[in-house]
Amino acid sequence: MKLWRKGGKKLAPAIERFTVGNDYLLDQKLLPYDCDASLAHAAMLKKTGILSASELALIERCLKRVKKLSAEGKFRIRPSDEDCHTAIENYLARRCGKAGLKIHTGRSRNDQVLTALRLYEKDELKSLAARLTQFKTTIARLAKSGKGLKMPGYTHTRRAMPTTWDTWLSAFSAAADDNIILLTCIRGLLDKSPLGTAAGFGLPSGIDNDRAMTARLMGFAGLIENPVCAQLGRGKLEASVLHLCSQIMLDLSRLSADIILFSTPEFGLLKLGPEICTGSSIMPQKRNPDVFELLRAKYAVVLAEEFKVKAICGGLPSGYNRDLQLTKEPLMSGLQATQDSLEAACAALGGVQPDSEGCAKALTAELYSAEAALKMAKAGIPFRAAYRKASKKFPAR
Numbered sequence: 001m002k003l004w005r006k007g008g009k010k011l012a013p014a015i016e017r018f019t020v021g022n023d024y025l026l027d028q029k030l031l032p033y034d035c036d037a038s039l040a041h042a043a044m045l046k047k048t049g050i051l052s053a054s055e056l057a058l059i060e061r062c063l064k065r066v067k068k069l070s071a072e073g074k075f076r077i078r079p080s081d082e083d084c085h086t087a088i089e090n091y092l093a094r095r096c097g098k099a100g101l102k103i104h105t106g107r108s109r110n111d112q113v114l115t116a117l118r119l120y121e122k123d124e125l126k127s128l129a130a131r132l133t134q135f136k137t138t139i140a141r142l143a144k145s146g147k148g149l150k151m152p153g154y155t156h157t158r159r160a161m162p163t164t165w166d167t168w169l170s171a172f173s174a175a176a177d178d179n180i181i182l183l184t185c186i187r188g189l190l191d192k193s194p195l196g197t198a199a200g201f202g203l204p205s206g207i208d209n210d211r212a213m214t215a216r217l218m219g220f221a222g223l224i225e226n227p228v229c230a231q232l233g234r235g236k237l238e239a240s241v242l243h244l245c246s247q248i249m250l251d252l253s254r255l256s257a258d259i260i261l262f263s264t265p266e267f268g269l270l271k272l273g274p275e276i277c278t279g280s281s282i283m284p285q286k287r288n289p290d291v292f293e294l295l296r297a298k299y300a301v302v303l304a305e306e307f308k309v310k311a312i313c314g315g316l317p318s319g320y321n322r323d324l325q326l327t328k329e330p331l332m333s334g335l336q337a338t339q340d341s342l343e344a345a346c347a348a349l350g351g352v353q354p355d356s357e358g359c360a361k362a363l364t365a366e367l368y369s370a371e372a373a374l375k376m377a378k379a380g381i382p383f384r385a386a387y388r389k390a391s392k393k394f395p396a397r
Helices: 013-020 023-047 053-071 084-096 098-102 109-145 165-190 211-218 227-262 290-313 322-349 356-362 365-378 383-393
Strands: 150-155 158-164 270-272 352-354
Touching: 023 053, 023 084, 023 109, 023 211, 023 322, 053 084, 053 098, 084 098, 084 109, 109 165, 109 227, 109 322, 109 352, 150 165, 150 356, 158 165, 158 365, 165 227, 227 270, 227 290, 227 322, 290 322, 365 383
Parallel strands: none
Antiparallel strands: 150 158, 270 352
């Protein structure tokens, strides 16, 4: 039964299919988090006298059972349920009777979905942080494999000045540090409980609702105090999470672009192991860097998910609007793509090694022209004059 049904005509099948969309499938990921939020809410209802001790115990057993079934892939949300919140409440109504019918006291699906999303996002950011740390470790290991090895640095895809293998790679570790700072900031924004803000306007005066208790039980650091602001955050914080993802993917894309170029015979600065390359169905000699090409392209995929959420939210009035349902899929898709990309990048980097001979061969004389000009300037020749002298000694290529 739908939570909003009050009797009367059933919803037209075409309207039901369209409004539900694939939300019932996406909500399989949110289901355990909604159970956690419901456990906290039920404990609060016991404290405020809505539930008895025996009713709370029954609800707790059933919610833990739902989580177990979900983990085993045995609790399925049906299209007629619309979402995980309805599926869980219907289950509680069947298994707990009157106690199950009390569980929705003092909350709305609006704050339920916000709460489940925040718990899900916090978990995802924890996983992302671990993957970023693993990425930094992988980069450090690869940088050490060619520590001090000189190689050309490039601007405009042309040789510019000498750099080193470890300086080049360590730049991506430093970029990951910036992403970790951004992740920490966004995690702080997410770490406020929306549960108890109900539909977006709080509860009528005189209704007991210990929001601090539920926040503490769910592991939130604080509360969203303004209930209208809770709904303003729907989509906005999802876009922030996806912005973090797109920043991570931007760095992976540029690293991948470097590796693709530097591994070509024309550049010859590094080698790719056969275990990370694919081949051609017609050209036997081919060894293709498909994994890095896909990593390069995935940035555009994740960026599109970020823009999708921002486009959906732009122009919406305050308060909940059903448009926001469509921000859930891009959030989940962008997070999954980023998690998968970091995992693939760490695996692929294990098959990269420097080509010391290729690096030495690429260090042609003109790369030292800026150094020559600066040495003349240090000796007292005005830099612009030194620049012109160096340009004659090292003609442009």
